[in-house]
Amino acid sequence: MTAVTTHTSRGRPGGLPAEVTSFVGRRHEVTEVRRLLAASRAVTLTGTGGVGKTRLAVRVGQEVRRAFRDGVWLVELGALDCPDVLADAVAEALEIRDGAGPPLTALTGHLRDKQALIILDNCEHLLDACAVLADTLLRRAPELRILATSRQALGIAGEQSLPVPPLNLPDCRTARTSSLDGFLQSESVRLFAERGRAAHPGFAVTDDNREVVCHIVRRLDGLPLAIELAAVRLRALSAQQLLDRLDDRFRLLSAGRRAVLPRHQTLRALIDWSYALCSHEERLLWQRASVFAGGMDLEAAEAVCSGDGIARQDVVDLVIALVDKCVLIREDHPDGVRYQMLETLRAYGAERLAGPGERAALRERHRGYYRDLAARARAELFGPDQVRWLRRLQAEHANLRTALESGLASRETSAESLSMATDLLYHWITSYYPGEGRGWLERALATAPGPARSPAPLRGRALWAAAWLAIIQADLPAATRLLRESERIGRRLGDASILGYVALFRGMAAMCAGRAPEAIDLYRQALEHHRGTGDPAAAALTLIRLSMAYSFLGRSPEAVRAGQECLELCDAHGEGWHRAYMMTALGMEMWRQGDLTRATELERGSLSFDRSLDDLLGAGVTIEVLAWIAATRGDFQRAARLLGVLRGVWGAVGAPLSGFGHLAGYHEECRERTRAALGEAAYETALRRGAALGPREALAYALGEDPAGVRASRTRPGDGDGAAVLTRREHEIAGLVARGLTNKEIAAALVIAQRTAEGHIEHILAKLGFNSRAQIAVWVGDHARDEQATDGPPNGSPDGSPDGDGGHVNGARARRPAARDADGCDAGGCADGRVTRGGRR
Structure with missing residues (x-):
């Protein structure tokens, strides 16, 4: 804030503060x-x-x-x-x-x-x-x-x-691989960069420090005040030094601007002000809610935060009060409402907890709640509530991490974390976390008592769970070692369940090594064990793999019989995830038989389920089959784009296709056929276009829904088939984006304001249905020949409009943005609907 000064415009009275720094985003x-x-x-x-x-x-x-x-x-x-x-x-x-x-x-x-x-x-x-x-x-x-x-x-x-939300934040997972200009489009990064440059003229966000900057703005929750206070510290600290000291953010960010209110001069004073506005019970809930990472639902708040001054039945009213005071943020999820707390407020609440004893008790209640939640999810996994449970675990992922870490902090509680990490096996697989899940299991196995002292069924179960994740990551030596120890425990205990899972995963390892007949024998052994123990989830998983192995050897009747048995088992329990994988496997068999229509139906049905669950691993396998189908049909453009999509899928999930054994051979065959049919240049172009799609657009394209971004990227301007048309200026700016120029460089090249350049780029993204500058670059490359052949219709606009601001969307005349005067009002009216300049009410 700045001091208020009277600001008039064309004789109008009024008092607004003059802006002394740039207004970023919003x-x-x-x-x-x-x-x-x-x-x-x-x-x-x-x-x-x-x-x-x-x-x-x-x-x-x-x-x-x-x-x-x-x-x-x-x-x-x-x-x-x-x-x-x-x-x-x-x-x-x-x-x-x-x-x-x-x-x-x-x-x-x-x-x-x-x-x-x-x-x-x-x-x-x-x-x-x-x-x-x-x-x-x-x-x-x-x-x-x-x-x-x-x-x-x-x-x-x-x-x-x-x-009013915080400024949008960059994704630190892609900060290094994305373009620097794209990274700088994040509002929080732009604010930090501008205020940092004001504090220290030599500061700039570069390839060398972008990851550090990403972590700084995320640690500060995208709060403008916190970012501005942090940027001031760049006068004396490097960005890395600033990040290293953010654990003590309230002390570090303690020197603000003298011209503003005292409570806006430091981050602590600002939050002290919010804390003072809360009642005693609201403060208690704030403190206790700080134990949650990544938010909470009402059930979790009631279980963990009640007692010692807060009655369980009062928790809902206190949550509502903290939402009203913007301490908690309500978020609507498909399966219910959750409440988030900014990390800065969470750190403040944790600091306000009475003492070590209270903190330890709170962590114990938190760990116990999520340990029980994981156990309940495992017990109800194979049934009609499966999707609800898996979505809930995805929403609770940060809390699950915190609970696991808490349990592993002590040898006495490490067995709790071992049990919890094992119960979460399907969460690790259906989300983006097979590598992380394996890490938790291996840490817990190393910490918890070993088989020499306690050959417990838990350890045997955890070993085969870790082995499955290792197979998905194509780490067969580790999987073999883990399965060997699990088998020893199973034989010592006479535990048919452990032995059944060991046989199943040894069969998967055999398939990965190209030993299909051996895999079939192991799958049959596993199926016998699982039928005996009455474990429908294990039986379904075994039937999926057995069907795939039969199909690979050309034993089609047996592959279909195993698949049908699996589908009937899943349908009897109202189960969806194993059913989707079975549909994928049967789709492969239909593809091998040449029934491409039925194969496509099965794969799209499976992919629709994967999308509903956000199961990237399952989606990756299904998109693989859809790529093979496209190549078999001779639609090599589509096959290449799907292969481009898969680059991102397998990279994001951290699991190579080689973890599925024989499927890697089908992938290589599809790739070589497609490359040979298209030629190297066309193949690489289609591959890039597929890779440039965002996750939602990629899934829509794979399902044949033809998202707007894909549609626009394969059509040329003005062809009248539904492509979004850019103005002459927007075409010019798109070309500069494709050349890799930053917004500042574009503004300098065209002699326009940087803010104007940013606005043009936002319009381009919106018209083409894109969400990244990389997609614009691909689009420009695809249409370079068309744009060289014609410079647009007469009158200086691609659609013939005299001012170059026209456009066609879905074949219809686009509504032009109204002209704006110096005060920001539209020519047709202002915020209250009153008509100005262009007419009278």
């Missing part, structure tokens, strides 16, 4: 606030401290001020402690000098016929008084609008509330 939020202001007379921006509510409100005020003939006024309430003088403060900010009567009377009298926007900033500590004042003013001044900022909604009639 395009969507600015648009949404303007839309809400057009529909409602009272809008409240809510969010945690430091998220940028005030800056957003002021920016919106500047953009819409032409819509309010009597001005846009900012009323800063952060330093106001007494609700009795609220009306005085508002009157003073609005420069109302009438002191003859009560302030509220003077205020309402002044505003009665005014068309104005009042921004009430920082209402949370005067919530009731602000609500009464706002309601009174809106009732008595029909053309008045109020935009409030608060950590809690005012709760008045007609109010629209908009939660």
Whole structure:
């Protein structure tokens, strides 16, 4: 924030602070606030401290001020402690000098016929008084609008509330491999880069420090205030030194700007302010909720946080109160509501816990809850609730990690982590974590008591679970070692379940080594054990692998019989995951038989289930088969794109296709046929286009849904078949993006503002249905020949429009963005719907 100075425009009154630093990001939020202001007379921006509510409100005020003939006024309430003088403060900010009567009377009298926007900033500590004042003013001044900022909604009639999220964050997993320019598109990175350069002119985000910067902004939750406070430290510290010291973020980020309120000068003071607004019970819940990593649901909060001052039945009301105060963030998931806490607030809550004893007890309750959750999920895995459980485990992944780490911290509790990691086997496989799951199992096996002292069934089960994950990662020596020890335990105990799983996974290892007849014998042994123990999940898994082995040897009737038996078993239990894999295996067999239509139906049915569960490993196997089918049909363009998609899939899941044995040979055959049919250049182009698709677009393409991004990327501008058309300027900028220029370099080359260049690139992404600059580059490369052949229709625009801003979407004339004046209003109207310049109401 900066000091408020009167800011007028073309004779309009008003008081808004002048911007002294750049406004980064928030395009969507600015648009949404303007839309809400057009529909409602009272809008409240809510969010945690430091998220940028005030800056957003002021920016919106500047953009819409032409819509309010009597001005846009900012009323800063952060330093106001007494609700009795609220009306005085508002009157003073609005420069109302009438002191003859009560302030509220003077205020309402002044505003009665005014068309104005009042921004009430920082209402949370005067919530009731602000609500009464706002309601009174809106009732008595029909053309008045109020935009409030608060950590809690005012709760008045007609109010629209908009939660202000932190700035968007980059993905540190891809920070090194993505383009530097693409990395700099993240709002949080851009803010850190700009403020860092202001603090130390020599600072820049580079290839060498981008991963460090990524971790800094993520550790700071994308909170603008925290990022700005951290960037100031670059005067004395390197980015790596700053990251190394963020564990003690409240001490490190303790020197802010002298010109702002004291509570905005340090991160601790800001959160102290939020904490002071909470009741004693709300503070207790805040502290205890800090034990959760990655959020919690209501059941978890009730189980872990109740007791010792919080009754279980009161937890729901306290959660609601903390959501209202923006300490917790509500998130809607397919299977229920979850509550997130920014890492900065979580660290503050953990620091406020009474002492080591309370922390240890809380961690024990947390570990026990998630240990039991994993056990319940395993018990109900093979049944109608399977998808719900697997999704729930995905949502709880960070908490599962925390619980596992807590258990492994002591040898006395390491067996709990061994049991939990084993119970989570299907979670490791159906998510993105086969490598991580194997790591947890091997750590727990190394820490927990060994077979010499305690040949427990748990250890035998954990060993074959780790072996399965090792096979998926194509680490056959490790899998063999693990299975050997598991088998010894199984024989010593006479445990048919352990022996059955050992036979199953030894069969998988044999298939990977090319020994299909041996694998079939082992699968038959495994099936006999699993039928005897009554384990339907193990029987289904064995039948899938048995069917694939029969198919590989050309024994089609036996492959189909095993597949049908598996499908009937799954259907009898209402199970979906094993059924989807069985459909994939039967699709392979139909492909081998030449029934490409039936093969495609089976694979797409399987892939639809994989998408519903976000099972990347299962999706990868299914997309492989769809690529083989496409090549067999002679559709080599599609085959190549699917192979490009698979590059990303196998890299993301950390499991090579060689973990599925004989399938790797089919992949190589498909690749060589496709390359030979297309030629090297066309093959590489199609491969890149497939690799450039995002996860959702890739799955849609594999399913034959033809996403907009793929459709646009394979058509040429102006061909009238539904491609999104770019303006001449957008084509020019797309070409510069393809050459690898940054936004700043594009702006300099075209002699335009950098912000204008950013806006053009956002329009290009939206029109083409893309989400990355890499996709633009591929699109430009694919259409270079067309663009060289023609420079667009007459009148200077690809669609013939005289100003070059026209476009066709789905064959229809696109609606042009309205021209904007210097104040940010559209030529056709402003935030309140009032027509300006272009006409009269």
